[in-house]
Amino acid sequence: MTGIEPETRIEQRRRPPSLRQWLMPEVPGNRLLGWLGPLAVTLLAGVLRFWNLGKPRAVIFDETYYAKDAYALLKFGYEHNTVKDADKLLLQHPQNLNIFSDGGSFIAHPPAGKWIIAIGxxxxxxxxxxxxxxxxxxxTLSVLILARVARRMTRSTLLGMAAGLLLALDGMHxxxxxxxxxxxxxxxxILAAFACIVIDRDVSRARLARKIAERGDHDGFGPFVMHWWLIPAGLCLGTATATKWTGLYYIAAFGALTLIWSIGARRAAGVQRPYAGALALEALPAFLSVAVLSVITYVAWWSGWIFNAGGWGRGRVASNPVTAFFQAMPRLWDYHKQMWHFHxxxxxxxxxxxxxWNWLVLKRPVAFYYTQPSGCGASTCSREVLDIGTPAIWWVSIVTMLVLAAWWLVHRDWRAGVTLLGFLTGWVPWFYYGLNHRTMFLFYATPMLPFMVLSIVLVIGLIIGPATALPARRVFGAAITGAYVLTVLxxxxxLYPVLAGQVLTYDSWHARMWFGSWI
Known part of the structure; x- marks a missing residue:
């Protein structure tokens, strides 16, 4: 024993300097501001997202699938075929209309996201x-989560608010x-699961330090630590996967990450056999919480299809729910093979x-909606909903990701590493499908976006410098940061008029199409 408290020893054994040491420290007793600031940014995000939400009054882009599938889930418990011209009928008679014909419909994605749409x-x-x-x-809620998780990672309310603000001001978001x-x-x-594992990292390391302080258990494997926050992380990852199979990559990445963090915590605490201890005491509970619970959650979202006759390939449903469940599993597996073949x-x-490889430069955004109405005071008017990221965020994130990669290679700072992991997990798998010419779109990059914003915020922290830096440097860093945020704004x-479907003159619309590939 060295006489140093375990938590202090964990800090001392980190690879210096950690990114946190470079960021603005949290002011003691600032917990209230730590909530009020992110909530204020979230309120702004909510106003931007709910203002004129019902316009354009049309079925735009893939709403033609998901809005109707969600409505079918409410009525039947499974996706259903629709009648001809269902889009027009929806807008003419929205409240008391049966837009469905006979028979279950084949769908390409699991039902969780459509169940959530159905709530609205x-x-x-x-x-x-x-x-x-x-x-x-x-x-709107994702802005709050990102603001809070960025604050936790940096111990800075200001940087947390910056993260939330940037996400709120991104066009694709x-x-x-x-x-x-x-x-x-x-x-x-995925962002909610990420927040849970970041919280779990803090909580479990503190719990490990307390147990070692109480027992002096440095020999052998060290004490057992239960990672309670991995349970909601598993629920979130299962729901992400039950929305789109993209979530599978994050189950693997975040599952491996929790084990690596457990090993690192035991090493930092001075446990004699950290690798064996983490594998023996924490690997199985983490696997059950992240992987197994994700699978259970995924299957649970299929309950409407499992327990109701009429869904695609479902067939007869037994009256006993236990029998019905096991009867459905082989058919659900066959259904998934058909979905896999489609994808x-x-x-x-x-x-x-x-x-x-074109996403980060925003080479080809997606026109969700475009018409040429009247009423703009010019001979030709345009009204568009263009799914495109804010260039001042996306283009800058290319640089900040490279900075974080260098920072992690040199200093092994966990914040840089986990941000890169979240970004690459949402991006790299698509290269395989791209090389095989699988049809894909820019908005498939949406899960990467919070990590792109995090990379910018972490680099902003590096620019501002630590609290011990010369005042001139911090003023200069704050000026650069302020100028950047104003540029994003x-x-x-x-771009807002072409993000929110406002009516513009054709010339005003065309001025916002900076490149020919945006049209």
Whole structure:
């Protein structure tokens, strides 16, 4: 024993300097501000997402699938075929309309995201506001989660607010939060799982330090530590996967990350056999919490299809629920093989398809909606909902990701490492499908977006410098940061009319199309 408290020893054994040491320290007793600041940013995000949410009053882009599938889940418990011209009928008779024909419909994605869309339809009816409500709410809440998790990672309320503000001002986040498609839900549940594992890291390390302080258990494997926050993380990851299978990559990445963190905590605490201790005492509970619970959650979201006859390939349903469940499993497996075949052979050309190596430069955004109405005071008017990220965020994130990669290689700072992991997990797998010419779109990058914002915020912390830096440096860093945030705000403000479907003159619309590939 050295006489040093275990928590202090954990800090001392880190590879110096940690990124946290470079960031602005948290002011003691600042917990209230730590909530009020992120809530203020979240309020701004909510206003931007809910303002005129029911406009355009149309079924835009893939709402033609997901809004109707969600409504079918409410009525039948499974996706259902629709009648001809269902889009027009929805807008003409939104409240008391049966838009469905006989028979279950084959769907390409699991039902969780559509169940969440259905909540808005249940509350507000089968209207554009109703089917977009849940996406707007989830998008708004994701701003709060990112602001809080960034604050936890940096111990800075200001940097946490900056993270939330940047996410609130991103164009693609705004558009996917105002459209009844699935990607904002995938992003939300992955971000929520990420927040849970970051909290678990802090809590479990503190618990390990306390146990060692109480027992002096440095020999052997060290004490057992239960990671309670991994349970909600597993629920979130299961729900992300039950929205789109993209969540599978994060189950693997975050599951491995928790084990690596457990080993690192035991090493830092001076446990004699940290690798064996983490594998023997923490690997199985973490696997059950993250992987097994994710699978259980995933299957639970299929309950409507499992316990109701009529779904695609479901067939007869036994009256006993236990029998019905086991009867459904082979058919559900067959259904998943059909879904897998669809996803791996989808090579139909689309006017707005793009490849993952083009996403960060925003080469090919997606026009969700475009018309040429009247009423703008010019001979030709344009009204568009363009799914595109804010360039001042996306283009800068290319640089900040490279900075974090260098920072992690030199200093092994966990914040840089986990941000890179979250970003690469959402990006790299798509390269395989891109090389095989699988049809894909820019909004598939939505789960990467919170990690892109985190990379910018962490680099902002490096620019501002530590509290012990010379005042001139901190003033200079704050000036650069302020100028950047104002640039993002101006960029977002300029693009806002084509993000929110406002009517513009053709010339004003065309001025916002900076590149020919944006049209």
């Amino acid at each position: 339809e249940w509350l507000f009816g089968m209207t554009p506001f109703g089917w977009r409500f849940s996406a707007a709410l989830i998008g 705004l558009v996917t939060s105002r459209t009844a498609i699935l990607d904002v839900f995938v992003m939300f549940w 791996t052979t989808l090579t139909v050309k689309h006017d707005y398809q793009s490849w993952p 101006a960029n977002f403000y300029y």
